[in-house]
Each structure stands twice: as structure tokens, then as C-alpha cells.
Amino acid sequence: MDACRDELTVTPDQIVERTMLVAEEGGRLVAMAGLEPDADVLGLWxxxxxxxCIGTGLGGVLFRAxxxxxxxxxxxxxxxxxDPNARPFYEHMGARLVSESPSDSIPGRTLPRLRLDL
Incomplete structure (x- = not known):
């Protein structure tokens, strides 16, 4: 996780540049998702x-939103x-594997790249 810390840290500037959704429970952030803008396609950020909160349905609600x-x-x-461990979740939500993408944090590691047709 330490190898990915810089890549996964969210800054105020990144929040301003994107559409962001968050879920809170008792005033504590428990889930988030953003959109990375790019022409007529967008990336999940x-x-x-x-x-x-995994397994409670919150991820599905957030992803659909x-x-x-x-x-x-x-x-x-x-x-x-x-993340390779999250791939089954995204496939369950209707996304399909289209390629692999190199990790920005760990040399030699690839991430599944999926596509959800809207």
C-alpha cells in the first residue's frame, strides 16, 4: 500500500477538477468515486x-450513481x-475487460482495464 500512497492520495485540486461523489456514515467518509474527464469517454477515478462497507451494497449504489x-x-x-481484486465487482456491474494498463505505482504491475458502455 505504501508504494501506491502518492498515486492514491486525493488532493483538493483534484477534487475541484472532477465530478466527485462521496458517501458518509456518522460524519466519516466511507466511500468515494470520481470521473476523469476525456472527450466523449470518461474514466472512473x-x-x-x-x-x-464492502458487501453492503454501497459500492453498487455509488458505481451506478x-x-x-x-x-x-x-x-x-x-x-x-x-485493482485486480475489484475486477469481479466491475464485471458484475456490467463492465467488460478490454485490455491491461500499466500501474503508475508499481513497476511491472498491470491493472485490468474495463469498459462500461453507457
Whole structure:
């Protein structure tokens, strides 16, 4: 996780530049997702759900909501560079594997790249 810390740290400037959705519980951030703008396609940016909320349905609600935001913005598809462990979740949500993307944090590691047609 330390190798990925810089890449996964969200800054105020990044929040301002993107469409962001968050979920809170008791005033504490428990999930977030953003959209990375790019012409007629968008990328899912840093979707996270805290471990205690995984399996509660929160991830599905958040993913559907961010996909709706992408659709409203006029995107035809949503690209997802996924953690390998999250790939089954995105496939369950309707995304399909299209390629692999190199990790920005760990040399030699690749991430599944998925596409959700909107």
C-alpha cells in the first residue's frame, strides 16, 4: 500500500477538477468515486469503499450513481483501471475487460482495464 500512497492520495485540486461523489456514515467518509474527464469517454477515478462497507451494497449504489453522472455528461462509455481484486465487482456491474494498463505505482504491475458502455 505504501508504494501506491502518492498515486492514491486525493488532493483538493483534484477534487475541484472532477465530478466527485462521496458517501458518509456518522460524519466519516466511507466511500468515494470520481470521473476523469476525456472527450466523449470518461474514466472512473479513485473509487474506494472502506473495508467495513464492502458487501453492503454501497459500492453498487455509488458505481451506478457515478455512471449516471457520466451519462449525463454525454459520455458513451466509462473506462476503469481496476485493482485486480475489484475486477469481479466491475464485471458484475456490467463492465467488460478490454485490455491491461500499466500501474503508475508499481513497476511491472498491470491493472485490468474495463469498459462500461453507457
Amino acid at each position: 479513485n473509487m474506494f469503499v472502506t473495508p467495513e 457515478i455512471a449516471d453522472k457520466a451519462r449525463e455528461a454525454g459520455a458513451r462509455c466509462l473506462y476503469i483501471d481496476s
